Amino acid sequence: MTDPNPPNFDRRMHWELSPEKEAMGAWAEKRRLAAAMRQVIGRLVQSNAPEAELRAAADALERYAERLAGHERLKRYEGFSESANAGNVGAFFDQSPLIGLSNPLAPPIRIEQTGERGATGTVNFGPAYEGPPGSVHGGFVAAAFDEVLGYAQSLAGNPGFTGTLTIVYRSPTPLFTDLEIRCEIDGQERRKTFASGRLFAGDRLCAEASAIFISADPEVFRALLEERKRREAASDT
Amino acid sequence: MSDRAERQREFMERWEACIPATSPAWEQKRRLATAMRRVISHLVQSNAPESELHQAAEAMERYSERLASHPTLRRAGRDSQSPATPEEITFVDQSPFAGLANPLAPPIRLEEDDAWAVVGYVTYGAAYEGPPACVHGGHVAAAFDEVLGFVQGMSGAPGFTGELTIRFRSPTPLHRRLRIRGEIVRVEGRKIFAEGTLHAHEQLCAEAEGLFITPNPEQYQRMLRARDERFDAQGG
Numbered sequence: 001m002t003d004p005n006p007p008n009f010d011r012r013m014h015w016e017l018s019p020e021k022e023a024m025g026a027w028a029e030k031r032r033l034a035a036a037m038r039q040v041i042g043r044l045v046q047s048n049a050p051e052a053e054l055r056a057a058a059d060a061l062e063r064y065a066e067r068l069a070g071h072e073r074l075k076r077y078e079g080f081s082e083s084a085n086a087g088n089v090g091a092f093f094d095q096s097p098l099i100g101l102s103n104p105l106a107p108p109i110r111i112e113q114t115g116e117r118g119a120t121g122t123v124n125f126g127p128a129y130e131g132p133p134g135s136v137h138g139g140f141v142a143a144a145f146d147e148v149l150g151y152a153q154s155l156a157g158n159p160g161f162t163g164t165l166t167i168v169y170r171s172p173t174p175l176f177t178d179l180e181i182r183c184e185i186d187g188q189e190r191r192k193t194f195a196s197g198r199l200f201a202g203d204r205l206c207a208e209a210s211a212i213f214i215s216a217d218p219e220v221f222r223a224l225l226e227e228r229k230r231r232e233a234a235s236d237t
Numbered sequence: 238m239s240d241r242a243e244r245q246r247e248f249m250e251r252w253e254a255c256i257p258a259t260s261p262a263w264e265q266k267r268r269l270a271t272a273m274r275r276v277i278s279h280l281v282q283s284n285a286p287e288s289e290l291h292q293a294a295e296a297m298e299r300y301s302e303r304l305a306s307h308p309t310l311r312r313a314g315r316d317s318q319s320p321a322t323p324e325e326i327t328f329v330d331q332s333p334f335a336g337l338a339n340p341l342a343p344p345i346r347l348e349e350d351d352a353w354a355v356v357g358y359v360t361y362g363a364a365y366e367g368p369p370a371c372v373h374g375g376h377v378a379a380a381f382d383e384v385l386g387f388v389q390g391m392s393g394a395p396g397f398t399g400e401l402t403i404r405f406r407s408p409t410p411l412h413r414r415l416r417i418r419g420e421i422v423r424v425e426g427r428k429i430f431a432e433g434t435l436h437a438h439e440q441l442c443a444e445a446e447g448l449f450i451t452p453n454p455e456q457y458q459r460m461l462r463a464r465d466e467r468f469d470a471q472g473g
Contacts, residue, residue, distance in 0.1 A: 029290035033280065036297035041273065041340045043304040044266065045331045046468075050307075054265035057300060061272035064293060068279035071286075095281045097365050097373050104277050105341055105364050127468070128341050129333050131386075131397075133457075134464030137333050138398035139382035143375030150374070162374040166402040172460060176467050221369070224408060228370035231412070 023101070027094065030102045037104035042126040073232070098147040109144055109181070111151050118184035119155070121148035125175050135172035136179075142167045144181055145197055145209040152183040153193040153213040160193065160215035173199060173206040183209075191215045242352065244393040249349050255329035258337075263330070266338045273340035278362040309468075334383035345383055345417070353391050354420035357384040361411050371408040372415075377435065378403045380417055381445035385431040388419040389449040392429050396449035399428070409435060409442040427451040 023031050094102040099109050109123040123144060131137030146165055153159055173179065183197030196210040258264040330338040335345045335357075345359040359380065367373030382401055389395055409415065419433040429449040435442045452460070 026285065026287040026290055029287050029294055030280065030285075033290055033294040033297055036294055036301055037273065037277065037280075037340075039301040040297060040304060043301060044269065044273075045336070045339050046309040047266075047304050048308045048310050049262070049266075049304055051260075051262040051265050053303070054262060054269050058265055058269040058272050060296070061269060061276055065272060065275035065279055067289070068276060068283045068285055072284045073282045074284050095364075095366070097367075098375055100281070103281050103364055104273075127471075128331075128339055130331065131333075133460045134467045135460070137379070137382070138386065138401065139334055139379030142378035142382055142401055142403070143373070146373070146375035146378055161368060161408075162403075162405050164402065164404050165374070165378055166400070167378075167398075168400050169398050172397070174463075174467065176471055224369040224371065231370060 023094075027102070031094070034100075034102050034104045034106075038107075038126070041104065041128045045128050045130075096147075098143060107140075107144075109147055111148055113151075113155065114182070115184075117152070117155055118182070119148055119152040120183070121151075121181035122178060123181070124178050125173075127175060130175060132172055134175055136175060138167075138169060141169065141173050141199065141207050142209075144179075145183075145199070145207070146211070148181045148183045149195045149197055149209060149211045150213070152185055152197070153195045153211070156185050156188055156193050158188070158191070158193065158215040160191070160213040163192070163212045163214040165211045166209060168208045170205050170207055174201050177201045179206070186210075245349075245353060245391045248391045248393070252329070252347075255326045263338065267330070270336075270338045270340045270342075274343075274362070277340065277364045281364045281366075328387075332383065334379060335387070345380060347384070347387055350418060350420070353388065354418060355384065355388045355391075357387070357417040357419070358414060359417065360414050361409075363411065366411055368408055370411050372411055374403075374405060377405065377409050377443050378445075380415075380435070381419070381433050381443070381447070384417045384419040385433050385445060385447040386449065388421055388433075389429040389431050389447070392421055392424050394427070394429075394451045396427065396429055396451040398447060399450040400448040402446045404444045406441050406443055410437050413437050415442070427453075 094100050097103055097105045099111060100106045101108055107123050107125050107129065109121045111119055111121045114120045121144060125136045125140060129136050129140050142165065145167060146162055150162065179199060179201055181197055181199045183195055186194040186196055191214055193213045195213065198205055199207040258267055328335065330336050333339055333341040335347060336342045337344055343359045343361055343365065345357040347355055347357050350356045357380065361372045361376065365372050365376050378401070381403055382398055386398060415435055415437055417433060417435045419431055422430045422432050427450055431447045431449065433445045
């Protein structure tokens, strides 16, 4: 791939092309399946379902995994603009483990730009994300900050990868509650972008974060893409 | 045996007691979680046709309804015969990072290392991708929270994360076995300080420092009551 602007370089543009866009056809069904899987995951961890039923479900899912594996694979980092033009939501952000509507792992977080240098993420975590009693696992609090801060820093131009991330936990982050993660850019210094954010449940501050992002060296990014393509080619054969 | 070694031994015994599934239903639940992980991994990469996805979505929605019709577990009280506390059992099965019965978990497999230290082994699939062919930075941070959060329990008075700093040193590859080591570096009253490293073979990918704070018993009881209220409000 020789695209001078690989998709990861502008999270904002691709975000707008992806979750904001209504999915059609297979993408819409994929999102629906992902949503149903999220619900099953939430119910499964709490359920006292009987053995026979769980066994039958596991059998059916194993068969379905085999069937899915038999299809052609998407190349996540390729053909993005073509798929976007075709009314396809595209492969990139729909697959994200935190915001992707097609990824059952994602809570999902919804992110919007606020002002010129800020972004707000909204999310509601279900029972499968529990850490301390009734509260979101601290690991997912950190992961959510990484995602929303990552979006905010891309607004400065010259976006990059996370270099350092610090989370300070102020009070337990409740499950089943609409949370708001407000992030903004604090400054830039050569290849570094500084960003910080706060997570609220209503008026209550649950956690704060600060991060340094290091702008991606296009050569490094390209090398990662090449490595990925080699791996895909190897696994297709 | 020193007091510290004794606490560590007790902690690991309780932990290991949680690992075998204690009933056939739990074994199937873990199997179902494993199958869900495989479906998730294939789904994000798949170009499956609309009709097939449509059928799968309908079947999944029906199954979700069926699951909702069963009584739900309370976090405590799964097995009164086990030497492990209900929280430990819950951690093993339900944690979103290490839990064998939680499809969100990669899962991270935790083992004792040397004094006041553990190692977590994990391989991330396609659904955890951030930068091309690399684990999402958020999941790297989350894995440290889990491993450091586990090791600090060896202190005998486990706490909740107060502060966590991750330094990303090089991209963390997908599809490779990663080794996350965590250790307690010191304990000061209710504060437990832990540090960790994440390696892919010889390559250092990330480092972390965590501060954990032991809650006082009343605080913990309040959280348990709040939990019941939250789950009751969800019908769970």
